[in-house]
Amino acid sequence: MSVDYKLYDLGDFRLQRGATLRGAKLAYKTFGTLSPAKDNAIVYPTWYSGQHPDNEWLIGKGMALDPDKYFIVIPNMLGNGLSSSPSNTPEPYNASRFPQITAYDNVRAQHQLVTEHFGITKLPLVTGWSMGALQTFHWGAMYPDMVERIAPFCGSAKCSRHNFVFLEGVKAALTADAAFNNGWYGDKKPEKGLRAMARVYAGWGFSQAFYRQELDLKALGYSSLEDFLVAFWEGFFLPKDANNLLTMLWTWQNGDISDNELYNGDFRKALGAIKAKAYVMPGRTDLYFPPEDSEFEVAHMPNAKLIVFESVWGHFAGGPGTSPVDVKFLDEKLKELLNS
Amino acid sequence: MSVDYKLYDLGDFRLQRGATLRGAKLAYKTFGTLSPAKDNAIVYPTWYSGQHPDNEWLIGKGMALDPDKYFIVIPNMLGNGLSSSPSNTPEPYNASRFPQITAYDNVRAQHQLVTEHFGITKLPLVTGWSMGALQTFHWGAMYPDMVERIAPFCGSAKCSRHNFVFLEGVKAALTADAAFNNGWYGDKKPEKGLRAMARVYAGWGFSQAFYRQELDLKALGYSSLEDFLVAFWEGFFLPKDANNLLTMLWTWQNGDISDNELYNGDFRKALGAIKAKAYVMPGRTDLYFPPEDSEFEVAHMPNAKLIVFESVWGHFAGGPGTSPVDVKFLDEKLKELLNS
Numbered sequence: 001m002s003v004d005y006k007l008y009d010l011g012d013f014r015l016q017r018g019a020t021l022r023g024a025k026l027a028y029k030t031f032g033t034l035s036p037a038k039d040n041a042i043v044y045p046t047w048y049s050g051q052h053p054d055n056e057w058l059i060g061k062g063m064a065l066d067p068d069k070y071f072i073v074i075p076n077m078l079g080n081g082l083s084s085s086p087s088n089t090p091e092p093y094n095a096s097r098f099p100q101i102t103a104y105d106n107v108r109a110q111h112q113l114v115t116e117h118f119g120i121t122k123l124p125l126v127t128g129w130s131m132g133a134l135q136t137f138h139w140g141a142m143y144p145d146m147v148e149r150i151a152p153f154c155g156s157a158k159c160s161r162h163n164f165v166f167l168e169g170v171k172a173a174l175t176a177d178a179a180f181n182n183g184w185y186g187d188k189k190p191e192k193g194l195r196a197m198a199r200v201y202a203g204w205g206f207s208q209a210f211y212r213q214e215l216d217l218k219a220l221g222y223s224s225l226e227d228f229l230v231a232f233w234e235g236f237f238l239p240k241d242a243n244n245l246l247t248m249l250w251t252w253q254n255g256d257i258s259d260n261e262l263y264n265g266d267f268r269k270a271l272g273a274i275k276a277k278a279y280v281m282p283g284r285t286d287l288y289f290p291p292e293d294s295e296f297e298v299a300h301m302p303n304a305k306l307i308v309f310e311s312v313w314g315h316f317a318g319g320p321g322t323s324p325v326d327v328k329f330l331d332e333k334l335k336e337l338l339n340s
Numbered sequence: 341m342s343v344d345y346k347l348y349d350l351g352d353f354r355l356q357r358g359a360t361l362r363g364a365k366l367a368y369k370t371f372g373t374l375s376p377a378k379d380n381a382i383v384y385p386t387w388y389s390g391q392h393p394d395n396e397w398l399i400g401k402g403m404a405l406d407p408d409k410y411f412i413v414i415p416n417m418l419g420n421g422l423s424s425s426p427s428n429t430p431e432p433y434n435a436s437r438f439p440q441i442t443a444y445d446n447v448r449a450q451h452q453l454v455t456e457h458f459g460i461t462k463l464p465l466v467t468g469w470s471m472g473a474l475q476t477f478h479w480g481a482m483y484p485d486m487v488e489r490i491a492p493f494c495g496s497a498k499c500s501r502h503n504f505v506f507l508e509g510v511k512a513a514l515t516a517d518a519a520f521n522n523g524w525y526g527d528k529k530p531e532k533g534l535r536a537m538a539r540v541y542a543g544w545g546f547s548q549a550f551y552r553q554e555l556d557l558k559a560l561g562y563s564s565l566e567d568f569l570v571a572f573w574e575g576f577f578l579p580k581d582a583n584n585l586l587t588m589l590w591t592w593q594n595g596d597i598s599d600n601e602l603y604n605g606d607f608r609k610a611l612g613a614i615k616a617k618a619y620v621m622p623g624r625t626d627l628y629f630p631p632e633d634s635e636f637e638v639a640h641m642p643n644a645k646l647i648v649f650e651s652v653w654g655h656f657a658g659g660p661g662t663s664p665v666d667v668k669f670l671d672e673k674l675k676e677l678l679n680s
Contacts, residue, residue: 160548160551160552161551161552161554161565162543162546162547162548162550162551162552164565165539165542165543165551165565165569166543168539168542168543168569169509169513169536169539169540169541169542169543171539172513172535172536172537172538172539172540173509173512173513173516173536173540174516175536176513176514176516176517176532176533176535176536177516177517177518178517178518178519178532179518192516192518193516195512195516196509196512196513196515196516196536199505199508199509199511199512200509200512200513200540201509202505202508202509203502203505203506203508203509203544204543206502207502208500208502208627208628208630208632208633209632210502211500211501211502211505212500212501212502212632212633214501225501225504225505229505229508287548287627288548290548292548292549292552293548293552
């Protein structure tokens with residue numbers, strides 16, 4: 001299999017929680033050409049368990065993220081299996097000894113790539129779905145003078161308590177499988193746990209209305225509800241590495257733009273420090289990133305606008321290209337933001 | 341320990357799905373006195389995993405369900421550990437061989453108790469929370485000439501597809517534990533699975549707003565979110581029998597007032613056949629019984645009114661006495677209904 005991404009060497013990367021990831025790697029893929037003035041770069045981080053190919057649905061000729069106009073960088077999240085992760089890190093930090101990674105760590109690594117490797121000093125836009133939105137908010141709060149616009153969609157600047165609890169359920173289902181063996185499952189993956197986790201996720205990912213309208217059958221073409229649970233949900237999580245999933249889950253649960261030396265836990269202050277023009281885009285029926293949390297964020301950001309996906313697709317209103325109507329809406333809003 | 345309930349012998353009880361539960365028992369408790377005219381009985385079925393003491397918060401002097409006025413019967417659901425259940429049924433139908441039980445079976449058993457044992461022919465009210473509401477709807481549809489009023493709260497007449505998926509997650513988490521051993525765990529209960537199931541449930545039981553407002557701490561008095569997850573949620577499910585939980589879960593997932601010889605799957609017809617004056621009461625923020633499903637039901641019932649708990653307590657707006665404001669609201673509505 002040919003590899004369609006590059007690895008950036010982060011060196012000995014000191015993490016926010018104390019560990020050092022020696023020889024840490026950031027996997028990334030770029031689209032388009034960096035302009036001579038280096039003023040056309042867009043950073044577009046990945047989401048929970050996703051990798052850069054899972055982000056490509058938002059990039060294309062004639063779309064807001066047009067590679068003819070922009071230099072688009074997709075950095076893979078630490079822990080996602082391509083950047084440094086439990087599954088690809090040598091001893092002693094391998095598998096379940098892989099250190100805790102924060103969104104702050106991720107964005108600092110991405111910043112290193114963007115500035116030191118590419119020499120970029122201004123970003124017209126950072127955008128992302130879900131945990132990509134979490135990283136997008138971090139970009140705005142950590143580098144307010146560098147980021148001109150942000151468009152976090154279906155995500156939040158801080159993991160809400162309810163979202164945390166939803167993830168506790170996902171984690172408990174995965175780790176209830178004895179085959180998980182505290183992360184030391186080697187080549188024998190915890191299949192039962194991965195399938196259980198998928199079934200837990202299934203109720204959260206799409207809304208009550210999505211299921212009521214049978215869009216799993218009528219829009220996505222599955223042959224029955226059980227087929228959707230097996231083929232879509234179990235099929236999605238089964239190939240993933242359990243320790244990788246748990247690393248990213250921890251990152252998500254501990255996401256908070258103010259949990260660092262810049263803001264010392266003052267969430268309002270961190271939101272207030274985001275200078276970027278922001279389109280904050282929650283989904284009306286997103287069960288773990290409900291619009292109310294976005295409203296709070298927008299109310300405390302100096303230059304932000306709340307734009308809601310009026311969609312029954314739940315969390316999947318925002319990605320990954322699953323709902324065509326919502327993709328179109330998102331693309332139009334991104335164009336509007338980029339042209340402003 | 342003294343026993344505060346009675347056992348009614350259902351005899352050899354033929355179940356809707358084909359098995360016969362020989363010597364089946366229905367555990368029940370009554371409050372108040374049956375009038376000489378036998379016209380003051382209220383049936384008030386239990387909810388998922390609940391037993392009759394878990395229903396008592398809605399009964400009391402001066403309340404709608406006043407034992408000075410009414411003869412209140414709480415029948416325990418089959419599978420709940422007191423009525424015939426996997427945990428108390430002798431071989432060969434014990435443990436994971438316990439047969440599939442429908443809500444139809446439950447209500448037919450309750451009807452037998454009420455008519456044959458007590459000689460009651462009219463019921464001024466049937467009411468219940470959650471799966472108790474499911475049984476309430478069944479009473480209305482199965483015995484339309486006997487039931488004068490129904491008040492199903494935070495429940496539905498048919499398990500929605502989304503609700504089904506939520507329960508798939510609960511089930512998958514419980515059964516991912518190898519100790520579950522396909523239900524043959526004997527005395528060594530699947531503790532990890534029960535705890536996992538509890539964590540999955542935690543995100544569904546209360547709403548996003550409940551957690552956002554920290555009502556687990558501020559209203560319920562837990563010392564931290566983790567304390568709430570362990571003490572409230574894990575503490576709730578750990579003492580329960582896993583096979584019992586799965587029996588009731590199957591009953592829930594397959595709940596449908598029209599899935600019987602009376603209506604042959606015609607849900608609208610079954611709703612239309614409910615003659616009882618009905619107060620259908622969903623919770624505004626209930627994540628698995630959203631008001632939209634109740635709206636559909638009410639629209640197809642001849643004599644029903646939709647009354648929504650405007651509450652952030654999610655599913656727990658309706659029970660079990662957890663939210664005092666909502667209990668007061670419910671009690672007032674029940675009084676209004678009983679006096680009409």
